Amino acid sequence: MTDNHDSPKDTQEEVTPGMEMSPITNTSESLKGMQITEDPHPDFLTADADLTTDLPDDTEVIDLIHLKITSLEALNLYRFKKLTALCLRQNLIESITEVEVLPYDTFIDLDLYDNRIKHISSNVNKLVHLKNLDLSFNKIKNIKNIDKLYELENLYFVQNKISKIENLSTLKKLKNLELGGNRIQALEPHAFDGLENLQELWLGKNAIPKLINLNPLKNLKILSIQANRLKKIEGLEELTNLEELYVSNNFLTKIEGLENNKKLTMLDITSNRITKIENVSHLTELTDLWCSFNQVDQSFQSLGEELGGLTKFETIYLEGNPIQLNNETAYRRKLMLSLGPSLQKIDATFIRG
Structure with missing residues (x-):
């Protein structure tokens, strides 16, 4: 494949066979006998169709990344009867109707990250054995035409224009759902119905004001809802298998609402308005508490009373809180004395070899 998309030339020159160029021939004379052909696509790479020409028909995985591909049709994907995975990241694809030619029986992985897709074609629903679908960084507004993907395990919609979580209830095998960077303003009733096997839910950078309607997620292990509009930790009573919470x-x-989340190992409450570390002494599996840039201003003794009994506790971040800013000299030493022998790291710095 010839990569000429960065060339400043808008034409390509073909020298007539057998023609000799004299070193002293002037420019106008040298052009005689040459055929100058306009490049119809000076800003694009080799034609899309050429990208798959040399691939054997029994190819199982195709990766064509950052090649300015505009058309699935031109790739002649119907040829590849044993295809299992197709990665077309960072291209210029707008329509995905052509996925209907992919082999339904073998195909399991479709990656269309960072294209120009606005609409999920109904033909996507024909890929009944699909396990991984990545449509992140596109222009999609509605979750639809994926309800028949019963084998789907990982679904990525990061950085689109989605405002509502819907049409997912039939995806019983879904384990990971990523919806960060969208326009979601509420967790609506029934949004997560049927997703009892979901293990990871990523909702950062939306506009969600309240943690509600999460009860169906009995097996959720990771919940990330950073950079939203939450004012209270709540609605987590049924999430008894939760291990990591990012808010x-x-x-x-205030730290609250974690009474039933006894499997928590990680709690990230960085950059909020927390004034006190409290209501976590029952979290016996907790290893990490990230609480930098809050308003924590309590005695080291009370901090020790809350965290000192957690035998698996290893890491604490309190940088940028009054408890650190007002005690810069003795801060680390007092934390070490207060938090017990399991502590290994304070504000990204290890304290023991």
């Missing part, structure tokens, strides 16, 4: 960059003022 940084919200408007939280």
Whole structure:
């Protein structure tokens, strides 16, 4: 494949066979006998159709990344009867209707990250054995035409224009759902119905004001809802298998609502308005507490009373809180004395070899 998309030339020159160029021939004379052909696509790479020409028909995986591909049709994907995975990241694809020619029986992985897709074609529903679908960084507004993907395990819609979580209830095998960077303003009733096997839910950078309607997610292990509009930790009572909770960059003022989340190992409440570390002493599996850039201003003794009994606790971040800013000299030493022998790291710095 010839990569000429960065060339400043808009034409290509073909020298007539057998023609000799004299070193002293002037420019006008040298052009005689040459055929100058206009390049119809000076800003594009080799034609899309050429990208798959040399691939054997029994190819199982195709990766064509950042090649300015505009058309699925031109790739002649119907040829590849044993295809299992197709990665077309960072191209210029707008329509995905052509996925209907992919082999339904073998195809399991479709990656269309960073294209120009606005609409999920109904033909996507024909890929009944699909396990991984990545449509992140596109222009999609509605979740639809994926309800028959019963084998789907990983679904990525990061950085689109989605405002509502819907049409997912039939995806019983879904384990990972990523919806960060969209326009979601509420977790609506029934949004997560049928997703009892979901293990990871990523909702950062939306506009969600309240944690509600999460009860169906009995097996959820990771919940990330950073950079939203939360004012309270709530609605997690049924999430008894939750292991990691990320709620940084919200408007939280208190640590609460974690009574039933006894499997938590990670709690990230960075950049909120928390004034006290509290209501976590029952979290016996907790290893990490990230609480930088809040308003924590309590005695080291009370901090020790809350965290000192957690035998698996290893890492704490309190940088940018009054408890650190007002005690810069003795801060690390007092934390070490207060938090017990399991502590290994304070604000990204290890304290023991």
